[in-house]
Amino acid sequence: MLPCFTKQILGVDCPGCGLQRSLLFLLKGEFTSAFLMYPAIYPMLLLFGFLGLNKLYPFKHSNTITITLMVSTVGFILTNYILKFI
Template sequence: MSSFEAYMLPCLNKKIFGIDCPGCGMQRSVSLLIQGDVNGAYNMYPAIFTIIIMLIILVLHIKYKFKNGHKVLLAFFFLNLFIITFNYINKFI
């Protein structure tokens, strides 16, 4: 167990209701990514890479005020929403 894993928050949805939430696996995915396990991170939470890209674009857009940065961020938001929703439904099938 890495030092990062010692500070992970438990999923309250899973604890209370016994089912995963759409965000379940994100912390473990980040932990795997920090450890260098890219494939494991993707398998744990497929939206991790598009979320990271979106956050990088967000920071750059805040700093440099890209002309169409808000449209790119909106596109990534909907892409992430699709990936997360598809993955969440796929868990139960």
């Protein structure tokens, strides 16, 4: 796995720490472990899945759906990042 340069240089986790391990857990079929490692994995997958599907089959309210998925993904990432320091 790729090392986290932020953690190596500054000694603190970055907002993306745990994403690689979470994807690895998903590939192994360990869905609960993937969520516990990086809770933003599922909203992120929904966002990327929707963007790919929207590219093939455009939806009527795709902008609203995309913005909602983006806000929820960023919300999960920031909440997880803040909770790491508590």
